[in-house]
Amino acid sequence: MRRTRRQWVTLGLAAVLLAALCVLAALWQWHRYTDRQAQIDLVEANYTADPEPLANFVGGPGEELAPRDVWRPAVVTGEYDPAGTVLLRNRPVGGTPGFHLLVPLRTELGGEEVVLVVDRGFVPLGADAGEPAFVPDPPDGEVTVTMTLRADEPASDRGAPSGTVVRINTEQVLAQGAADGAATTEAATVGAYGQMRSEDPAAAETPVALPRPDTDPGSHLSYTFQWAIFALGAVGGYVLLWRRETRAATVTAGELLAADDPEGTSRPRRPRRRHVDEDYEDAVLDAAHQVPARSTHPE
Numbered sequence: 001m002r003r004t005r006r007q008w009v010t011l012g013l014a015a016v017l018l019a020a021l022c023v024l025a026a027l028w029q030w031h032r033y034t035d036r037q038a039q040i041d042l043v044e045a046n047y048t049a050d051p052e053p054l055a056n057f058v059g060g061p062g063e064e065l066a067p068r069d070v071w072r073p074a075v076v077t078g079e080y081d082p083a084g085t086v087l088l089r090n091r092p093v094g095g096t097p098g099f100h101l102l103v104p105l106r107t108e109l110g111g112e113e114v115v116l117v118v119d120r121g122f123v124p125l126g127a128d129a130g131e132p133a134f135v136p137d138p139p140d141g142e143v144t145v146t147m148t149l150r151a152d153e154p155a156s157d158r159g160a161p162s163g164t165v166v167r168i169n170t171e172q173v174l175a176q177g178a179a180d181g182a183a184t185t186e187a188a189t190v191g192a193y194g195q196m197r198s199e200d201p202a203a204a205e206t207p208v209a210l211p212r213p214d215t216d217p218g219s220h221l222s223y224t225f226q227w228a229i230f231a232l233g234a235v236g237g238y239v240l241l242w243r244r245e246t247r248a249a250t251v252t253a254g255e256l257l258a259a260d261d262p263e264g265t266s267r268p269r270r271p272r273r274r275h276v277d278e279d280y281e282d283a284v285l286d287a288a289h290q291v292p293a294r295s296t297h298p299e
Contacts (some may be wrong), residue, residue, distance in 0.1 A: 003245065008074075011236060011238060011241070012226055014232075015234045015235055015237065015238035016235070017232075017236040018230075018234040019231040019232075019235050020231075020264075022227045022228070022230040022231035022234060023227070023228070023231045025223075025227040026223075026224050026225075026227035026228045026231065026275060029223040029224040029227060030220070030221075030224045030277070031219045032220045033218075033220035033221045033224060036218055036220060038218055040215045040217060042070060042071060043071050043213045043215055044215065046070065046071040046072045046073075047071045047072075047073070047148070049072055049073060050073070050089065050250070051073040051075045051146050052073070052074060052075065053070070053074065053075055053076070054074045054075065054076040054107070054109065054149075055072055055109055055110070056074070057069045057072060057112065057149055057192075058109060058149075058190045058191075058192055059109065060109050060110030060111075060112065060114075060190075061110065061112050061114050061188030061189065061190065061221065062188065062189075062190065062191075063157065063190055063191065064151070064152075064188070064191035064192070065149055065150075065151045065152075065191055065192035067151070069149060070149060070150060070151055071148060071149065071150070071213065072148070072149050073146060073147070073148055073149075073197065074146075074147055074148075074194065075144060075145070075146050075147075075151050076105070076107050076116065076144070076145055076147065076194070077107065077140060077142060077143070077144045077145075078105045078106050078107030078108070078116070078142070078143070079105070079106050079107075079142055079143065080103050080104070080105055080106075080118075080138035080139065080143065081103070081104045081105070081106060081115075081177075082103060082130070082137055082138055083105050083177070084104040084173075084177030084285075085101060085102065085135065085177065086102045086103075086163060086164065086165055086173050086176045086177050087095070087100070087101065087102070087132065087163060087164045087165075088100035088101075088102055088119070088164070088165055088167075088168060089097040089160060089164050089166050090147070090166055091163070093122040093208065093210065093211060094211065096122075096124055097124070097125050098122055098123055098124040098125050098133075099122070099123055099125075099132045099164075100119050100120075100121070100122055100123075100168075100210075101120045101121060101122075101123060101135065101136075101207050102119055102120075102165070102168060102173050102193075103115050103117070103118050103120055103138055103172075104116070104117055104118075104173070104174060104177060105117070105118045105145065105194075106187065107207060107225045108263070109190070109252055112188055112190060113187055113188065114187060114190055115170075115174065115187040115188070115189055116170075116189075116190060116192070116194060117168065117170050117173050117174070117193040117194070117196045118145060118147060118193065118195075118196055119168065119193065119194065119195045119196060119210065120138060120196045120206075120207055120209050121196060121206065121207030121209055121210055122135075122208040122209075122210060123207045123208065124137065124208075125169070126232065130161070134205075135206075136203060136205035136206055136207055137201055137203065137204075137205075138199070139199055139202065139203045140200050141161075143199050143200065144199070144200045145194065145196055145198075145199050145200075145202065146196075146197045146198045146199075146200075147194030147195055147196050147197055147279075148194065148195040148197060148210075149192055149193075149194055150166070150192065150193055150194070150195060151191065151192060152169055152170050152191045152192055152193060153167040153168045153169050154167065154169065155167065155171065155172055156169065156172065160176075161171060162176070163176055163239060164176065165213045168193050169251070170189045170190075170191070170193060171189070173198060174189070195226050196210075197209075213290065217264075
């Protein structure tokens with residue numbers, strides 16, 4: 001049964017809609033790939049650069065870290081405030097659950113004292129999942145810290161137990177540390193924090209060092225090609241179906257014409273009368289043999 005024009009239009013619209021959705025998905029995956037690739041390029045360009053003084057990236061209180069300087073190594077000298085140590089939750093390292101140790105560091109920028117939050121590293125969970133296995137103290141007195149610069153994270157609207165945070169936001173970290181007696185809450189801050197690479201002098205006991213940033217591009221590019229193929233398949237499938245049914249109808253008509261015109265003439269031939277008469281006679285004879293003869297003797 002051949003499809004009607006309305007059915008073909010409906011199938012065509014469905015194919016176009018499906019193809020459009022696949023194209024949108026491909027574009028979305030492509031944008032995610034380009035964004036991820038830009039992040040990887042930034043990491044590869046900045047992470048292995050030579051350390052420079054913090055003042056080269058953040059000149060004074062209240063300044064924000066420029067996006068181009070994220071992942072740059074910096075050197076800063078100051079004193080830790082261990083009373084303001086705060087635990088960062090829900091940030092596993094290498095698949096291991098635990099906490100990051102966030103400690104305020106008092107230093108000087110632009111002739112003014114500022115407080116910079118330093119992520120000193122990772123500690124695994126203890127026997128109680130709500131507490132770390134240990135909390136090593138930072139070095140006493142003046143210390144020179146080599147760190148990886150990161151932009152301050154947006155403030156979280158989620159609640160967290162006392163002494164913990166779920167994002168590294170300087171204001172929230174210092175507010176939590178103030179509950180434990182930290183003396184850094186009134187100091188000026190900057191829009192950045194640091195991930196510790198090394199300390200001089202080194203502490204007697206240190207947390208697990210944070211790993212190098214991930215540069216895996218993910219599967220966004222392959223997903224882009226997959227969605228593009230699906231879009232082509234939707235349109236191509238409709239065209240293939242239309243051509244197949246149209247070709248089948250054309251071949252059937254040609255076969256019928258060829259059967260009626262075996263000699264290749266343009267005029268169809270009439271069936272031979274002789275064949276019709278012979279078929280009729282054969283049918284009559286067959287019917288006669290099948291009907292039993294009426295008996296001539298009375299019962």
